[in-house]
Amino acid sequence: MALKVLMAPLRYVQGPDALLQMGEQLLVLGIKNPLILASPSAKKAVGSTIGKGLDAVGISYGFIDFGGHCTWKEIERVKDACLQGNHDAIISCGGGKTLDTGRCAATGPAMNVEKTPPQVFPRFGAGVACINVPTVAATDASTSAVSLVYTEKGTLEATMVFPTNPTMVLVDTAVIAKSPVRLLVAGMGDALATFFEADMTYRTSSISVQTRAQSTRTAQALARLCFDILMDYGVQAKAEAEAQVPGPGIEAVAEANVLLSGLGFESGGLCACHAVGHAFLHIPEYFKGAPPFHGELVAFGTLNQLVMESRKPDFLDKIFGFCKAVGLPTTFAELTLANLTDEALETVALVASRDILMQSMTGARRERDEQGRFYDHLEIVNALKATDAYGRAFGGRNRCT
Helix, strand or coil, X not given: CCCECCCCCCXXXXXXXXXXXXXXXXXXXXXXXXXXXXXXXXXXXXXXXXHHHHHHCCCCCEEEECCCCCCHXXXXXXXXXXXXXXXXXXXXXXXXXXXXXXXXXXXXXXXXXXXXXXXXXXCCCCCCEEEEEECXXXXXXXXXXXXXXXXXXXXXXXXEECCCCCCEEEEEHHHHHHCCHHXXXXXXXXXXXXXXXXXXXXXXXXXXXXCCCECCHHHHHHHHHHHHHHHHHHHHHHHHHHCXXXXXXXXXXXXXXXXXXXXXXHHHCCCHHHXXXXXXXXXXXXXXXXXXXXXXXXXXXXXXXXXXXXXXXXXXXXXXXXXXXXXXXXXXXXXXXXXXXXXXXXXXXXXXXXXXXXXXXXXCCCCCCCXXXXXXXXXXXXXXXXXXXXXXXXXXXXXXX
């Protein structure tokens, strides 16, 4: 029988005003001198609350501002600040890129799985505890033992995998409720992929890039629960976010976006949803302004995977309807792509076909072909066009049940 692995953070804390308990939670973990990495918006939103909580229990700390992008240079800067301040943890507050940077800077060993064979770093970060405080529920990055590293121009450069998950993830849903609605919805897009990717990986007996092993039934159940919560509470959560109220919808969807999606993708596996979503970043010149958020790209990648799987129209209607109802993109136009050419689509498809995540798809090769592909990129091109066509034809049928 094949080896199966489940990964998870040591501690997960969620609820309205959970940040007020930060000091007590750190004491339980034996942390006495953390470095707090925060984006400017996160520092404004939660910095004073965290500071008061730590002061109340006598924990010393330092602050460092996040530079804006998870790059090699930024990781090294934060790592050096941690070591120079003799800190025993890095608390990362903000969105996905802030958390990715803090996780890289805190880890000990690391491995870049974008390289074949993987590039191993025996000592990559400072080797201290990693504490993640997402101030938005835009991705499932905060619970995982993986970080995405980008170039200065914003192109994905490395996928860093670590031996352990964060020591603690703390989600204050009162903060999440006040974050931009679009970010919560983007998190739903990232979470939407979880079940379909975990299910495909399981059905093809593939391995998770993060665990280097097959999925447990527990991971499959968590991925399915993630999907069910989105279908049940997604529209409600968006309404609560628009009213800035941390109600039951936000509580449920925050858990789906952050915890369940994180556990599901990491221990369940990834495939075309993320491979295609990442690949769109290789045609930045076709976006009107800044590219969409990660979860928005992954949501379109999820629809693309379902088309590749030849799912029945009634099921496609359910998923396209959910995306329409909460505001996730279902067409190239909704991705803000303009003047898109066949050549550009072939670029996206070729990049996706060479992504190691495509190994998990039905019909994929286990080894690269002479063009470095795991999958026929022309099939991906056709699926991209078919997804856009279905999204345009779907129109206003906001049916998600």
